[in-house]
Amino acid sequence: MEFGKMFSSLDAHVAGEAYRIVTQSPILLSGTGLKAQSEQLARNFSAEKNLLLNEPRGHRGMHGVISVGSDRADIGLLFFSHRQASAFKYEGVLAAVGAMLETGGLKRRENGRYTAETTEGVIELSADFNGDEVAQISVRNKAASVTRTSQSSTALLDGKRKYLIYPLPPAIPEIDLAHLSVISEWGAGKAAEYASATHAITGVVLAEELPGGGFRSVTFEKDGYILRSPGIDTTFALLALQEKRNGNHAVSVSNTSIFGSTLIAEAPDGEGGPALVRAEPFVTGAHQFVLDREDPLDQGFLIV
Secondary structure (H helix, E strand, C coil), X not given: CCEEEEEEEEEEEECCEEEEEEEECCCCCCCCCHHHHHHHHXXXXXXXXXXXXXXXXXXXXXXXXXXXXXXXXXXXXXXXXCCCCCCCCHXXXXXXXXXXXXXXXXXXXXXXXXXXXXXXXXXXXXXXXXXXXXXXXXXXXXXXXXXXXXXXEEEEECCCEEEEEECCCCCXXXXXHHHHHHHHHHHHHHHHHCCCCCCCCCEEEEEEECCCCCEEEXXXXXXXXECCCCCHHHHHHHHHHHHHHHCCCCCEEEXXXXXXXXXXXXXXXXXXXXXXXXXXXXXXXXXXXXXECXXXXXXXECCC
């Protein structure tokens, strides 16, 4: 075997979303400033990014994170993803900060407060510990606004990411794994409907309002892929939807995915401003990947 390039990573999950935090690789970024480095990462290194995201080393649900220095925050984070996936997600910030705290990449503080610079700005986080483990990390969004029509609602997160929220159609009686085939077909149809760049949609949400309050939801990315997580963005959006309905008096809302995991968004002031979500990051492994120059699938592949 002829060895080529070596990659090292930490893998972490947050609410079912998988992240590969790259700690060593041939992805060498020049220049200063996170914005310039992010643009360089987006334009280059396609082979290296595919190697880390695709099978047999990754999968469609894998996302990539690279930590860099920052003069504005405790850590700088760059994200890369599959072509139809949203590169930035709050889950990625929580996964990276949690993994760095548990492995010594970030120094633990008594007050548990940390900052991460991203292309979406500086994100403030608060970590709670159980011994040496990160028990949970909380993050606040910047803003969420909702406009409603007769058929759907549009949620705008942090002024940048747009989600369409739909109620259950007649063909889907409830969000349950028993109806996964019909739900997947519905989501694929909506993704195709909004596939053009002119729509600039981050995702489509199918939401079921539960009798006791809260929601059960499924979030589809632009290629129709179903998120494993309830979605932090989705949970913020559903809280904003409740606030819209109740005149900014919704204090919290729960959001459960079709796979059974739950996130809760809280707005203590009840004024439609920044809200809070808590989640627990799990480090699932530390890996080294070696690229064999003779590998005929040297950029991995996706199972379809």
